[in-house]
Amino acid sequence: MSSEENLPKVAFLGPLGTYSHQCARNYFGENVEYVDYSTITKVFQSVGPEVPYALVPQENTIYGAVIETYDTLRLPEVGVDKFVRGERAISIQHCLVVRQGVQLKDVVKIVSHEQAFGQCTRFLQDNFPNAILEKRPSTAEAAQSLLTPEDDLEGERAAICSSVCTTIFDGLEVARSSIQNESENYTRFYVLSTSLRSTPPKLPSKPQLRRALVRIGLPAISNPSESSSRLTHHRPLHLLCPLKTFTSSNWKSLARRWSIEARMLHQVASPKRLG
Numbered sequence: 656m657s658s659e660e661n662l663p664k665v666a667f668l669g670p671l672g673t674y675s676h677q678c679a680r681n682y683f684g685e686n687v688e689y690v691d692y693s694t695i696t697k698v699f700q701s702v703g704p705e706v707p708y709a710l711v712p713q714e715n716t717i718y719g720a721v722i723e724t725y726d727t728l729r730l731p732e733v734g735v736d737k738f739v740r741g742e743r744a745i746s747i748q749h750c751l752v753v754r755q756g757v758q759l760k761d762v763v764k765i766v767s768h769e770q771a772f773g774q775c776t777r778f779l780q781d782n783f784p785n786a787i788l789e790k791r792p793s794t795a796e797a798a799q800s801l802l803t804p805e806d807d808l809e810g811e812r813a814a815i816c817s818s819v820c821t822t823i824f825d826g827l828e829v830a831r832s833s834i835q836n837e838s839e840n841y842t843r844f845y846v847l848s849t850s851l852r853s854t855p856p857k858l859p860s861k862p863q864l865r866r867a868l869v870r871i872g873l874p875a876i877s878n879p880s881e882s883s884s885r886l887t888h889h890r891p892l893h894l895l896c897p898l899k900t901f902t903s904s905n906w907k908s909l910a911r912r913w914s915i916e917a918r919m920l921h922q923v924a925s926p927k928r929l930g
């Protein structure tokens with residue numbers, strides 16, 4: 656049995672070269688075995704007895720919440736057998752990367768993760784207003800895809816990703832650096848775990864305030880008898896706050912009542928509210 660087989664597994668959005676991978680290494684170091692998955696949803700789904708830990712991007716200082724991550728954090732298993740057990744923010748410096756020798760004037764298509772597009776809107780508008788922007792599952796996958804020919808494209812492609820990708824995938828080079836809208840740019844990642852008890856095997860870091868992720872759902876209860884049985888476990892929101900409509904000020908007063916400092920509210924509209 657190799658020594659790697661004894662290490663706990665950590666899932667991350669791959670391939671090597673993603674910001675998720677950089678953050679995972681920054682958090683866990685050499686204490687774990689890394690396993691890459693092709694989408695954030697698959698990273699989330701992998702968390703279980705075989706893969707007890709994962710790291711997912713949560714929020715960015717320029718572009719805000721990572722939607723795919725929030726979609727998974729609303730799934731029922733969160734708080735039951737999948738828990739947010741840590742966080743780490745890293746600096747994100749995006750580059751425009753091309754195959755070696757490609758001229759920027761020939762670039763007609765740019766590929767990347769949707770977060771990277773959202774963080775680089777000014778650069779894209781100023782330099783490539785007519786380029787096709789194609790979403791990929793991760794920045795490193797976008798970089799890697801430049802090495803596969805795309806026959807029916809008239810023109811060249813570029814990827815927005817970390818400069819690290821040019822050291823991982825042979826034949827790529829950095830054409831422009833630090834292309835995000837603001838020079839200081841950070842993404843926070845969440846560490847997921849199957850257990851509330853065992854502490855993730857993280858590298859030592861400076862002490863942080865303990866934070867909680869609170870998920871509040873408006874129960875879709877039509878049958879009153881069903882609602883009373885549910886009340887023993889989850890108090891519906893209209894019992895917690897007097898107004899049926901949940902607003903950010905409801906949230907702030909709830910947080911005050913619980914003596915917690917509310918940092919961020921991410922709200923998703925129900926079909927009833929928009930429809």
Ligand SMILES: O=C(O)C(=O)Cc1ccccc1
Pocket residue numbers: 668672673674675676712715747768770771792793794795842
């Ligand atoms: O695609 C990646 O590299 C990721 O880890 C997701 C992401 C994309 C852009 C900024 C931060 C995280």
